[in-house]
Amino acid sequence: MTAESDGTTEFWPAGFSAGAVSANIKYSNRRDLMLLVTDAPASAAALFTLNRCVAAPIVLSREHLNRSSSSIRALVCNSGNANAATGKKGLDDALVMAEAVAQELSINPEEVLVASTGVIGQLLPMERVLDGISSLVATLQRDSVLDAAGAIMTTDTFPKFFTLELLLSGGSVRLSGIAKGSGMICPNMATMLAFLTTDAAITPDLLHTALKKGNRHSFNAITVDGDTSTNDMVSIIASGTGPEITAGSEDYTLFCDALEALMTFLAKLIVIDGEGATKLVGITVNGAVDDREAELAARTIAHSSLVKTAIHGEDANWGRIIAAAGRSGALFNQEDLELHFNDLSILKPGLLADFSEEAASAILTKDAYTITLRLGNGPGEATIWSCDLSKEYVDINGSYRS
């Protein structure tokens, strides 16, 4: 398996082109509307937010996947406006976006997936969106995938693109993805936005199974601020220009593993670029009664404002970590707890804290490290990737809408 992340798009899977334009939806002087197009009908699968306040494009994309039997030709996405909490007009607008793309490409509207990200509760400026769509097709080319990655950014500080290639029995397969995150990041079944592509020849069902499997420990295992978005969506489209992958084959197992690696890489990029974030911290809880309880404790630690500010302050304030675990609902006896920062033992059973502040500081001043809490009463384990809580987060979110 070889990974490529230096921004060149040479290894992007065959069978796709991308385009991006500035439509002035909210941002000016930057691209905010992108289009991903397949050369031929392609297998697709997607996971969507479980938030009850679900955005219009999510409703539409789920419907289009059903109506097209998961055979997709294009994906259009805007930033700066989430088209969420926009009622019936919002649903109409999402459909109009799909219809406009379909007309430009001479395909069926149900072959178009639609996504949006940005402010909730405002109607899309449809005139500018339609103007943008009419000029999008002219920008379609292979090299524009990085422009597309830039066009879906909101408060992200860099575009997120990654490709990997793996050798299967039938030849090499490429897996690639663009993603955006930043705020309202605590995905539940999908992340803010991640659009994955592969050249594998694979059925929508197998794609969906692989996507769901990979999602659990990648996008569903990250948090920036604990707020699950109304617009979360991760999709994968397979152009079929590469080797065929069949159910139950060793190739499929390898494909699933590679997809999970791609998704995990993109998920971590989202945390690294979380609003105001300066640290990427893996929070592992093991020795829990079961995986569910381990995840409960890991999520509670990862969401604790007191833990996140201590991480920001590079303070070895381990008491906040065990206090968060203690309120999580996970079962344990506090006398059994063991805590490590990377490999450094911080707390031994019996609540014995005996560590060198210098050694702890050498870890806490790093950009990335892991916190491991052992509950000591079972085989359950989970890891959540989180970041710190900084004054920049407050700055960004005190004034985001206006």
Add this chain to the structure above:
Amino acid sequence: MTAESDGTTEFWPAGFSAGAVSANIKYSNRRDLMLLVTDAPASAAALFTLNRCVAAPIVLSREHLNRSSSSIRALVCNSGNANAATGKKGLDDALVMAEAVAQELSINPEEVLVASTGVIGQLLPMERVLDGISSLVATLQRDSVLDAAGAIMTTDTFPKFFTLELLLSGGSVRLSGIAKGSGMICPNMATMLAFLTTDAAITPDLLHTALKKGNRHSFNAITVDGDTSTNDMVSIIASGTGPEITAGSEDYTLFCDALEALMTFLAKLIVIDGEGATKLVGITVNGAVDDREAELAARTIAHSSLVKTAIHGEDANWGRIIAAAGRSGALFNQEDLELHFNDLSILKPGLLADFSEEAASAILTKDAYTITLRLGNGPGEATIWSCDLSKEYVDINGSYRS
């Protein structure tokens, strides 16, 4: 019912005295150790944190209430060190504190409640604590209750004291309390620390029932940062110098109502003085399937970092409020949602947002207001009192331990 909050202690219930000294436990040049003493054995009741990482003084106080049959003579509390996650040595230290107080007052150790607040995971400097206890008794007087309220502060910016008086059939009864909050505030069964006093002649069982009833909509309905502490404790001690209150009487109903009013007032003071807080915001969810679902949605909104930063930024970012409700797990149809800031309609059914930014701004710039979200599918209702998330919170908690 007459309320008194101007700081004079003249109305403090009869039968108590208080003292406070500087013991240099963590803070210097301020009082950090306090003692509350009853003139005679007194009925008591208390509620304790449900955090699994429970502090040593909580374990000891629960045991002392049991062993003394809820007949209490004194309560000692220090700030600057929580005596939490301190293992067997911490339990020994809490007992030594009770024994030292008992010796000074010539009472039994099990008649002493012990509480601590401050940093987790450090052993108490017992020599300084015991020096402090030996000089505490000389400071005991009626007027020192305000000094005691000051001595339990950590990052609080003002001492919290309140007294109210109500006329019952047998004469007037006084109810009073001191409290501290600030950070790690999301009480579960009790708040950080609140020590209540009354002169009523009432059994421990009736006191406990009244305390539990009052707690639900007061201390258990506030949050600063969603972190339930290891040291939460709310206690009430009745000196019995006033009129007798019996089970099932109208007086008991009035007493319970007054106790809830006292607890609610102190709980709101804790939110107002939350770390870095500048706003007190009541979050009411109604029209839920039941009260539990309403509370689920209200708590999720109250804990959302995105909602709290928008409140701080005085931004009418209503989309974040319904997005938080949408991920809470509470059942509703987004088309039915109605949202108000105070009496101003922000969102009408059908996701129709039609409000004047000026009118919204006039509310959001206030120090205190209410947000009411109607889910529209049942009779359930709940209110949680929350505050904003500011850069000061990050500052305070990035460097609290060191």
